Amino acid sequence: MRLNAFTTKLKKYTIAFYNIENLFDIYNDKVTRENDALQNATRRWTVRRYQNKIRKLSFAISNIGKEEAGIPPVIIGLAEVENEAVINDMVSLEYLNGYNYKCIHYNSPDVRGIDVALLYNADIFKVAYTKAYSLTLIDDLGMQEYTRDILLVSGLLDGLELHLIVNHWPSRRLGDKSSEYKRVIAANKVTEIISELKEKDPNAKIIIMGDFNDDPSSKSINQLVESHNLYNPMDTLLDLNRGTTMHYDAWNLFDQFLITPNLFERKKNALRFYKANIFDADFLKQQQGKDEGNPFRTYAGKRYLGGYSDHFPVYMTLTKT
Numbered sequence: 001m002r003l004n005a006f007t008t009k010l011k012k013y014t015i016a017f018y019n020i021e022n023l024f025d026i027y028n029d030k031v032t033r034e035n036d037a038l039q040n041a042t043r044r045w046t047v048r049r050y051q052n053k054i055r056k057l058s059f060a061i062s063n064i065g066k067e068e069a070g071i072p073p074v075i076i077g078l079a080e081v082e083n084e085a086v087i088n089d090m091v092s093l094e095y096l097n098g099y100n101y102k103c104i105h106y107n108s109p110d111v112r113g114i115d116v117a118l119l120y121n122a123d124i125f126k127v128a129y130t131k132a133y134s135l136t137l138i139d140d141l142g143m144q145e146y147t148r149d150i151l152l153v154s155g156l157l158d159g160l161e162l163h164l165i166v167n168h169w170p171s172r173r174l175g176d177k178s179s180e181y182k183r184v185i186a187a188n189k190v191t192e193i194i195s196e197l198k199e200k201d202p203n204a205k206i207i208i209m210g211d212f213n214d215d216p217s218s219k220s221i222n223q224l225v226e227s228h229n230l231y232n233p234m235d236t237l238l239d240l241n242r243g244t245t246m247h248y249d250a251w252n253l254f255d256q257f258l259i260t261p262n263l264f265e266r267k268k269n270a271l272r273f274y275k276a277n278i279f280d281a282d283f284l285k286q287q288q289g290k291d292e293g294n295p296f297r298t299y300a301g302k303r304y305l306g307g308y309s310d311h312f313p314v315y316m317t318l319t320k321t
Contacts, residue, residue, distance in 0.1 A: 025050065057090055061076060081114060103118065110147055157271060167211070184220050187221070244311050246294045253278075254311070276316040
């Protein structure tokens with residue numbers, strides 16, 4: 001009742017995205033995950049380490065955008081999730097268990113056994129439709145590569161229709177330029193999904209979120225923005241001293257939101273974009289050493305650090321007028 005009484009006055013809603021760095025359970029499933037994430041492997045993924053990670057993640061999520069909205073995010077896109085069980089374990093902890101969180105998750109063919117998912121406060125967001133879209137990637141030898149699906153979730157946020165597209169695009173692990181075409185293919189698929197939504201409703205309000213493994217200035221992101229005249233509120237946040245993840249001693253802003261322009265409409269009883277930001281609170285940062293100020297990650301290579309993630313979450317605030 002406390003939550004319902006509060007939400008009748010709530011005019012701001014936080015939507016977040018968080019790459020939570022390989023959230024695997026503690027069971028030995030050698031079919032659906034990389035071998036490092038086993039209890040007897042090099043990284044020694046143990047019950048204690050698992051519990052420490054989900055406790056830290058639940059605390060972090062509970063604080064994203066709370067200063068602006070008064071409660072934790074009503075919607076959180078997630079990347080690097082093994083299954084629905086790990087999400088349920090995370091939201092059952094004290095920081096999140098009072099907010100009636102539910103999740104949408106599909107198993108994808110990703111070779112590492114990680115997927116995207118959507119976590120949402122079921123008291124405020126009502127799901128109407130979900131679908132997972134696969135990507136077809138062919139390597140230089142003509143072999144198919146398997147990666148994360150793209151997740152579409154449509155529903156009503158406090159009674160108003162909203163569409164969310166959650167992404168984790170192919171990585172740069174083998175090099176930026178050599179893998180660029182894969183992210184362009186992903187951008188094309190998102191363009192198709194947006195077109196499908198607009199065919200049904202030309203005024204569809206759409207938020208695209210994810211770890212795109214590309215920066216706001218990258219070819220894939222620019223191509224997607226131009227395809228439907230989208231707005232990227234993250235465009236000005238990347239600089240030499242700030243981003244969402246660190247690679248080779250330089251910041252990247254791979255974690256972003258893109259939105260349709262109608263989220264700026266000024267009319268009554270409408271959802272409207274208010275602000276977007278990186279949630280890089282001090283407790284999420286490495287506190288000392290050569291990596292001071294970087295995301296406090298769970299692992300650095302094979303070495304266990306016990307932190308949150310190798311990415312900072314991002315968030316945006318919507319208002320209902």
